[in-house]
Amino acid sequence: MKLFYMPGACSLAPHIIANEAGIDLDLVRVDGKSKKTEQGQDFLATNPNGYVPALVLPDGELMTEASVVVQYLADQKPETGLMPKPGEIARYRVQQWLAFVATELHKVFGSFFKPDTPEATKEINRAHLSRRLAYVDQKLDGRSYLMGDTFTAADAYLWTVLGWAKFIGFDLSPFANIQRYLGTVAARPAVQKTLRAEGLA
Numbered sequence: 001m002k003l004f005y006m007p008g009a010c011s012l013a014p015h016i017i018a019n020e021a022g023i024d025l026d027l028v029r030v031d032g033k034s035k036k037t038e039q040g041q042d043f044l045a046t047n048p049n050g051y052v053p054a055l056v057l058p059d060g061e062l063m064t065e066a067s068v069v070v071q072y073l074a075d076q077k078p079e080t081g082l083m084p085k086p087g088e089i090a091r092y093r094v095q096q097w098l099a100f101v102a103t104e105l106h107k108v109f110g111s112f113f114k115p116d117t118p119e120a121t122k123e124i125n126r127a128h129l130s131r132r133l134a135y136v137d138q139k140l141d142g143r144s145y146l147m148g149d150t151f152t153a154a155d156a157y158l159w160t161v162l163g164w165a166k167f168i169g170f171d172l173s174p175f176a177n178i179q180r181y182l183g184t185v186a187a188r189p190a191v192q193k194t195l196r197a198e199g200l201a
């Protein structure tokens with residue numbers, strides 16, 4: 001399978017899950033501005049929306065949306081527990097977190113990277129992030145990961161998105177559990193391997 005990625009972008013989450021699951025991916029780096037791959041090909045021909053992650057499946061079909069791509073990859077190796085089994089309440093809980101990260105955090109963080117976002121919108125979004133991260137911090141109290149002791153697809157996505165705080169000058173120091181969580185996830189060998197592969201270690 002081929003993963004189109006930009007270093008440190010949300011495509012880091014499926015990349016982490018692939019490494020956690022021991023799935024070998026062909027990595028194709030995309031330039032966000034030119035929408036060209038590192039081989040000079042037009043990324044828009046693969047994903048007309050122009051965003052990563054974009055995963056080309058073994059049958060050549062394209063899969064997008066970080067919150068879905070992580071589930072697909074995790075489900076290739078159910079024994080890892082990266083996604084709980086269909087029908088289990090835990091699976092819905094992981095999906096609940098994935099939807100939360102996508103809609104309450106990812107897109108809000110993303111607004112800070114867009115040059116045309118007005119300052120007033122950024123101010124509103126900062127307040128939104130403070131409220132939502134206070135909630136996440138409370139949920140992580142006494143837990144290594146979102147689901148407790150088990151690292152799941154939702155952690156790969158949350159950890160990726162939290163990593164953007166430093167680029168937008170968002171202070172995470174009021175959130176002690178999140179700070180600990182960042183270190184716990186970063187220490188995972190598959191996460192370190194992924195960071196090295198993307199040139200971020």
Ligand SMILES: N[C@@H](CCC(=O)N[C@@H](CS)C(=O)NCC(=O)O)C(=O)O
Pocket residue numbers: 006009010011032049050051052053064065066067102110
């Ligand atoms: N709806 C997509 C959005 C993905 C997205 O925002 N990707 C960003 C990087 S984190 C991107 O590729 N931005 C470049 C662009 O939109 O042109 C998802 O949930 O995966």
